[in-house]
Amino acid sequence: MITGNLSTLKMATLPPVLAALLARPEHHLAALSAHDDGRIQPEGESWFCTLSPARTAPAATRHTEFHRQYLDIQILLAGEEIVHFSCADARNQQAEERKPDLFIVERPWLPHSVRLQPGDFVIFYPGEAHQALCAVGEPAAVRKAVFKIPLAMLEARA
Template structure:
């Protein structure tokens, strides 16, 4: 897991492949905030991203997920959230595949959390469990860009 702010990208110590994605001019916070909700994939690239609005809710109501084939970069465009996570690799644990490369865990202990607000991002490598969209003080709306980067690019 790596965390940082899109406006201070160099201090995030990202691997070159991830830095290359987030440092593109069209990935600036201002540019991403102007885009409509939807699916985006730059021409010729294997990675893609989704922009969407979601509601935060109490952690007890949120699922815990992980991925096996893609790394997530979750970038907050508007609002704030808490993401609970663990640094343990759970990729071999039994899980329900809700949709392609989205595995839901039933029983996992998440020992850490991070508060994210506008411009903040966090990466989750394959196997790292995370519980996104947990509310800060009360349920609210968060707008995010979630990048999906194939592990082959790492």
């Protein structure tokens, strides 16, 4: 797991391929915030991004997920949320695949949390269980950009 803020991107010491992707002008906070909701996938690219509004909820009502083939880069564009997570490898835990590469953990162990505000991002590698969209106080509206980066993209450029 890596966390940082788009305005201080160099401080996150990201792998070069991720740093280059997030440093693009079209991925700055103002540009992403101004972009319409929906999916972005440039022609010929294997990564994609989904921009959408959401609503936070009490952690007890939120699911915990992990992925096997994709990294998640979750960027908060508006609002505030808490994301609970574990640095342990969840790929050996019992989980249900609800969508392609979306595995839901029944009894997660999430000893860590990060509070996100606009411009903050968190990156989860395959196997890192995370529970996003947890409310800070009362449930509230947020808007996020979620980049899905195929693991092969990092391995090919390593």
